[in-house]
Amino acid sequence: MALKPRLILAVAVAALAPTAVAQEIAPAEAGPADPELRRETITVTARRVSEDLQDVPIPVSVLTEDFIAESGAFNVGRLREIVPTLQFYSTNPRNTSINIRGLGAPYGLTNDGLDAGVGMYVDGVFYARPASTTLDFIDVSQIEVVRGPQGTLFGKNTTAGAINITTKKPSSTPETEVELTYGNLGYTQAKGAISGPITDKIAGRISFSGTQRDGTLYNVRDNDYINDLNNLGVRGQLLFNVTDSLEIILAGDHTRQRPNGYALVPVGVAPTLRPANRQYQALADYFGYAPPSFNAFDRLTDADTYHQSNQDIGGISLTANWDIGPGTLTSITAWRLWNWGPSNDRDFLGLPITTVSANPSEQTQWTQELRYAGDLSERLGFVAGAFYFAQEINSTGNQEQGSAAARWLLNPSSAGWDTPGLLDGYGQISDIQSKNTSAALFGQLEWRVTDRLRLLPGLRLNYDKKSVDYDAQVYGGLQTTNPALIALQRSVLAPLTYSADADDTNVSGQITAAYEVSPALNLYATYATAFKPVGLNLSGIPNDAAGNPAIELATVKPEDVRHIEVGLKSEPRDGFTANLTAYETEIRDYQVGVVNAQIGVLRGYLANAEKVRVRGVEFDGRAQWADNFVTYAALAWTEGKYVAFPDAPPALEDTGGPQVVDISGTRLPGISEWSGSVGGEYTSGESALLGREGNYFAALDAFFRSDFSSSPTESRYLTVDGYTTLAGRLGFRAANGWDVYLWGRNLLDEDYFELLAAQPGNSGLYVGQPADPRTYGITLRARF
Secondary structure (H helix, E strand, O other), X not given: OOOOOOOOOOOOOOEOOOOOOOOOOOHHHOOOOOXXXXXXXXXXXXXXXXXXXXXXXXXXXXXXXXXXXXXXXXXXXXXXXXXXXXXXXXOOOOOEEEEEOOEOOOOOOOOOOOOOOEEEEEOOEEEOOHHHHHOOOOOEEEEEEEEOOEOOOOOOOEOOEEEXXXXXXXXXXXXXXEEEEEEOOOOEEEEEEEEEEOOOOXXXXXXXXXXXXXXXXXXXXXXXXXOOEEEEEEEEEEXXXXXXXXEEEEEEEEEEEOOOOOOOEEEEEOOOOOOHHHOHHHHHHHHOOOOOOOOHHHOEEOOOOOOEEEEEEEEEEEEEEEEEOOEEEEEEEEEEEEEEEEEOOOOOOOOOOEEEEEOOEEEEEEEEEEEEEEEOOOOEEEEEEEEEEEEEEEEEEEEEEOOOHHHHHOOOOOOOOOOOOOOOOOEEEEEEEEEEEEEEEEEEEEEEOOOOEEEEEEEEEEEEEEEEEEEEEEEOOOOOOOHHHHHHHHOOOOOEEEEEEEEEEEEEEEEEEEEEEEOOEEEEEEEEEEEEOOEEOOOOOOEOOOOOEOHHHOEEOOEEEEEEEEEEEEEEEOOEEEEEEEEEEEEEEEEEEEOOXXXXXXXXXXXXXXXXXXXXXXXXEEEEEEOOEEEEEEEEEEEEEEEEOOOEOOOHXXXXXXXXXXXXXXXXXOOOOEEEEEEEEEEOOOEEEOOEEEEEEEEEEEEEEXXXXXXXXXXXXXXXXXXXXXXXXXXXXXXXOEEEEEEEEOOOOOOOEEEEEEOOOOOOEEEEEEOOOOEEEEEEEEEO
8 A cells, every 4th residue: 555645643653663662662672773773653554654753742652563572461451561651450351441541441340331431442443342451462563552532533532542453464475473482370372373365466364362371369268279361362364455555454353261260359357437246357256257368468268159250252344445535545344242251259258148249241342434534735634534333232140149148238236137048049130231322523634834833633523322221130038028128138139120321412622733843852732622421320220218210320421521731752862762741631520430338239330520630740761872772761640639529439447437428639549649660671792592693682671650549439448559560581582583582570579469449248348459479481482
C-alpha cells in the first residue's frame, strides 16, 4: 500500500522497526550504532504514515516486539510494571479493571452494565470485555498505550486512554518463529508462528501461544496448589493484495483459559462498630475456627469451594484498506464472543458460609467501523469516521449459603436467627439478559497553520442505548411460612425482578495546539471534553423503604469529563530525549462501585459520585550513552480525589455505624501518588557463542509505586503498602536470528499485595492477593 502525505492524527503509535527505540520504553529496543536507526519513528495506523515520535502531540508509550518478549510482558497485566500510570487489578478474569491515571473502571467487582474507560484494540478491533486483558499476547508486533480521553479518532469512545495492539501481518516471503521458555514454579511457555505466500496475491499466517504455571497458593484442605496458569490461544490471518491500492485481511482467533483460581487469603481483622458478638473473632471462636495462616505470604488457604476461572474468547474480523482519492478508506467488521464459567469461594475461609458463588456468562458483540483519512491540501488533513457497536449479555448467577451462614451473617438479637437449617442450602439463581447498542460519528482535522504551528480540532457525536431484564429467585434453606424467619432469609438473599432501559446522546470534542520551537523542542496543549456512556446495574439493586426494587438505582448517569493537558517533547542532543506532561481531569457523576452496608444481599452495585478530580505530572526520558549502552526512566506524580461524594458507603472499620458517609476530599482507590520505572541495557561488541556470531547483552529494570487505597472508601486497613520490584535479563543475540537469555522477575522476592478487600458479611476480616514471588527461567527464540 502506498504511503500517504504526512499527517499527525495519532490514533495509535508504534515503532516502525524493531531497531527503533520508542518513547518511554526500555533498553531492549535499542538498535545498532547507526544514528539513523536510533531516530524515533512511529506508524499512525489510521493513516499508514511514518512520523518522528517526538512530534506527536499526545502522551503515548510504545513497546516493540523484542522488548515485549524479553521483558516477559505476555499480557496487559505485565505492562503495569513498564508504564507507570497504567494500573491493572484482577481477582479473576471477569473482575478485572484496567485504568490509566487511576481512571477507567470502578475499583472492585466488575459490573457488565458499564462501558470501559480504557479501550483495548487488537488490529483495530475493539474488545469490550475487560477479561480480554488477561489473555496472552499472540504474535504481537507492537503495543501502544495512549493516555487521556480518546474519541475523535478511535472507534469506541474512551475517557481515560487506549491500549492499541498490532499483530504481525502475513508476509509475502516464508517466515517461521519459535519461542520456548521454561522457569521455576513449573512455568512453561511456547509460542510460534509460520507465515508465507499462498498465491501471488494471497499470504497467510498462523500463530499460537501456550502458557502453564503451577499455582502460587497451597490449599491445605485439598492438598493442592491453586492460582495457576493454563492458557492456550491461536490466531490465523489471510492477507489479500487485491490491487496495489486495496488490501483485505481476514483474521480469526480463539483463546482458551482453564486456571484453577483465583483465591484471596486472609490478611487481618479490623475492629468495627458492630457488637462484639458480630465481629470476626467472636464468630470464629464460636466455630472453633482458625485459618491456616494470617501471614498472607505463607500463601496458604483452606478454601472449601472449588476455584475455577474458565473462559473462552474469540472472534473473526474483516479489515479493508483502500487508497482512494486524497486518502485511505478503512473498514473494520468484527464479531466476538466471551464465555465465562467460574467458581469462587466468596467467604475466603474454610467455613461453609457461602458454598456456591458463580456467575457464568455468555456475551457476543458486533462492531463496524468506517474511517476515511487523508489530506485535502498541503495545509489541511482530516480523519472522519462512523462506528457501530452491538452487544448481548446472557448471565446466570448462583449463590448458595452453607451451615455456618446464619451465625456469620444474621444478627443474634433477631428472633429465630439460630433456627436449625435456616440458611443451610438457601440460595439464589439469577437470570440476567442485557443489550447494549452504541453508534457514533467522529472526526478530526489537522490545520498546519504555519511550518511550526498546527491546530487539531476534533468532534464526536455518540448515541447509546441499554436495556436489562433481571430476574432472581431463591430456593432451599428451611421451608417455613413464619414471616420472621422468611424475613431473615431474605435479608441475606431475596427474590428480585426488575427491567430497565436507558439511552443517551452525547457530543464531545477536543482541540490541540502543537508548536515546534526548534527541531529539538516541541510543545503542545490539549483541552478535551469526554463522557462515559450511561450505565445499568446488572448485578442487582437495593430495595427501597417499602421493600420494592429501587428502580431509580438501576440507571447510572453518564460521566461528564473535562480534561486539560500541556506537554513538551525535547531532544537535547542526539540519542537523548526528555519529555514532560502535566494534566488535570475532572469528572462529574463519576461511576463508582459501592457495597450494601447491610448484611450483603448484593455483592455490590453502581452509583455516581458527584465529582472527582485527577491531576498529575509525568516525565519520561531516554539516554543513549554509547552505541552499546542505553538507559530509560519514567516518573509519574498522580493525585486523585473525590471532590464531592457525600453519600458514600462507610469504610471497613466504620461498619456498624452510619450507613452513608461523606468522603469528599479523600483519595480515589487504586492510585499511587508516586510511581516510576527505570532501567538500562548494555550490549557487548561482536562476540561469539558456540561458534555463532552475535552480541551478549545484560538488562536491568526496576519499578516502584507508593501506597494506594484498595477500597472505594478509603480504610486504614485496606491500604496497600508501596513496593519496588526488580527484573533482569542476561543473554546472547545471534546474528543469524536466534536468541537465548536467562531472565528473572521480582528478583528481590519482594512480598507485596496486588490488592486488599473486605470479606463479604462485614465481620471485619479482610483478605489480600499476594503478588507472584520471585520467578526466573530461560528463553530460546529463533527466527528463520
